[in-house]
Amino acid sequence: MNSLKPAAAAFIEHDDKILLIQRSDNGKWSMPGGTMEYGESLTTCVVRETLEETGIQIQCTGMVGVFTDPLHRIEYDNGEVRQQFAIVYRAEYVAGEPTRSPESPRVEWIPRSDVLEVTMDPSQRMRLAWAMDHPDTVRLDPA
Template sequence: MPRIDWHDDPSAPPVNSLVPAAAAFVERDGEILLIQRSDNGKWSMPGGTMEFGESLTTCVVRETLEETGIHIECTGLVGVFTDPLHRVEYDNGEVRQQFAIVYRATYLAGEPTRSPESPRVEWVRRANVLDLDMDPSQRVRLAWALQHPGDVRIDPP
């Protein structure tokens, strides 16, 4: 499903949806697990939206496995990202306000395996991560995770 990310744009359509989502910051041997998204071609951490009957932690473990073939264990939090000026528009008319919790996670097993949601799955050298083509919201999340390994980011009020 194609998507359009709007950032602090007065012409953005009004929000009609709020969906909890989670992403995984997985680092192994100086490399970060990333996917190239099929819906916009940009790079991001693996993750997705929570389903009924699961916790957000279960969601990120499930989504990471589905999108990458990698088994992970959540070990902490990178941060809370809920910028109301970031809206995501889908071709079905849904317009979501950003609502993402990013977990720190440990690699357990598996090999990078592409999926319909992620045609490319790669371990990217830490130094090269922010050079990739990604949405500005992803860049903020990854930059925080890379630069603040012991801190949790909390959105300002």
């Protein structure tokens, strides 16, 4: 492992649908989000990334949880290996229409009942399941 970069994702539920993107790098579905840039907060990061990837403006309202499993690693074509470090926020829809981007060729409001059926990484499925099943509890990684 040679990299650890803070990332944020947004769990956005609106009219019993959840906003997901299909990633251009692997074709799998996920919550919108990305890595924090120097000079911004993680909350600012998730708002920016969501707008860039989806065309949707959001407002963060709380947290789903902290996900930092040291056994979950992402390997990139350039040889970089990152350990998972993600904070998932609960967010409200503010404005906008789903709009694709170079990072997300498909952006859709998916019915809550269908969300866990789409093709996604197991870590995304775990995060989404936690968000849907525990609306009033923040998940913390075990010590």
